Amino acid sequence: xxxxxxxxxxxxxxxxxxxxxxxxxxxxxxxxxxxxxxxxxxxxxxxxxxxxxxxxxxxxxxxxxxxxxxxxxxxxxxxxxxxxxxxxxxxxxxxxxxxxxxxxxxxxxxxxxxxxxxxxxxxxxxxxxxxxxxxxxxxxxxxxxxxxxxxxxxxxxxxxxxxxxxxxxxxxxxxxxxxxxxxxxxxxxxxxxxxxxxxxxxxxxxxxxxxxxxxxxxxxxxxxxxxxxxxxxxxxxxxxxxxxxxxxxxxxxxxxxxxxxxxxxxxxxxxxxxxxxxxxxxxxxxxxxxxxxxxxxxxxxxxxxxxxxxxxxxxxxxxxxxxxxxxxxxxxxxxxxxxxxxxxxxxxxxxxxxxxxxxxxxx
Numbered sequence: 001x002x003x004x005x006x007x008x009x010x011x012x013x014x015x016x017x018x019x020x021x022x023x024x025x026x027x028x029x030x031x032x033x034x035x036x037x038x039x040x041x042x043x044x045x046x047x048x049x050x051x052x053x054x055x056x057x058x059x060x061x062x063x064x065x066x067x068x069x070x071x072x073x074x075x076x077x078x079x080x081x082x083x084x085x086x087x088x089x090x091x092x093x094x095x096x097x098x099x100x101x102x103x104x105x106x107x108x109x110x111x112x113x114x115x116x117x118x119x120x121x122x123x124x125x126x127x128x129x130x131x132x133x134x135x136x137x138x139x140x141x142x143x144x145x146x147x148x149x150x151x152x153x154x155x156x157x158x159x160x161x162x163x164x165x166x167x168x169x170x171x172x173x174x175x176x177x178x179x180x181x182x183x184x185x186x187x188x189x190x191x192x193x194x195x196x197x198x199x200x201x202x203x204x205x206x207x208x209x210x211x212x213x214x215x216x217x218x219x220x221x222x223x224x225x226x227x228x229x230x231x232x233x234x235x236x237x238x239x240x241x242x243x244x245x246x247x248x249x250x251x252x253x254x255x256x257x258x259x260x261x262x263x264x265x266x267x268x269x270x271x272x273x274x275x276x277x278x279x280x281x282x283x284x285x286x287x288x289x290x291x292x293x294x295x296x297x298x299x300x301x302x303x304x305x306x307x308x309x310x311x312x313x314x315x316x317x318x319x320x321x322x323x324x325x326x327x328x329x330x331x332x333x334x335x336x337x338x339x340x341x342x343x344x345x346x347x348x349x350x351x352x353x354x355x356x357x358x359x360x361x362x363x
Contacts, residue, residue, distance in 0.1 A: 180330060
């Protein structure tokens with residue numbers, strides 16, 4: 001297989017641009033600018049890139065910028081798919097390029113429907129989930145086109161004893177499954193986060209780490225009425241927006257409780273990596289990334305509530321969530337590439353008896 005340095009670097013650039021797009025999307029939701037531009041695909045009747053700069057004020061800045069970045073990412077993805085189709089020898093990777101193209105097209109359509117149908121929850125959440133999926137696909141392509149992926153082989157320390165290799169193989173396969181499970185848990189959490197944002201459930205529980213002073217808030221009608229009254233008095237909710245519902249509180253709490261599951265999974269994965277000193281350095285570094293990112297994310301999640309959803313904190317919370325997902329995805333791909341997902345038995349050589357010239361058997 002021929003390594004294409006330009007293709008790999010281009011894939012990395014597209015991955016970085018996609019992260020910028022997710023960050024811009026986080027700004028749109030954090031500032032409540034989703035309907036600042038009410039038409040699509042035009043912007044107040046203008047062709048997107050012909051919209052006057054002096055008219056980009058207020059929420060239009062965030063929504064219009066998000067659209068322009070999305071368009072650029074879409075065009076870059078078209079080029080990537082064509083480039084992979086012409087240069088890449090691996091059929092499955094060419095197909096993955098077309099999958100990325102289909103995903104970015106679907107993402108654009110969902111973005112348009114989100115505006116035209118006035119931010120329906122189902123479409124908005126689907127739009128957010130597909131953004132994370134597309135980001136993961138692009139980052140995977142960047143890894144698949146790297147020189148390392150081409151040249152790497154399954155981990156095997158030639159200087160280790162056969163027994164040590166058996167133990168390390170078992171740990172490696174366990175790491176593969178553990179990292180895949182952690183990736184799934186993180187993806188679910190990102191969907192729950194999107195559901196919380198788009199149902200306006202972010203501040204229905206305004207305290208942390210407790211929830212309305214309890215481990216799990218009461219959902220009785222009297223308790224809900226009390227929550228509504230206190231939220232309005234604290235200027236965290238407008239009476240014109242209707243009543244906070246038990247469903248919104250459940251969504252908020254589900255996001256918090258699943259965060260505990262994700263934290264346990266990530267710490268478990270990181271410890272499994274760092275305890276095994278036989279792992280390749282390229283894999284071990286993921287352990288440090290995961291610990292740093294989860295500490296940062298928990299801090300941002302707490303301050304998102306305590307700062308009453310400050311725009312910068314909330315947007316960073318979204319962005320770091322995406323980084324955690326990609327870290328888990330890349331770790332999973334590394335683990336599967338090096339160790340696989342099935343344990344292969346270690347063959348121990350058996351001494352054979354041979355006859356010496358004097359007729360005595362020797363081992």
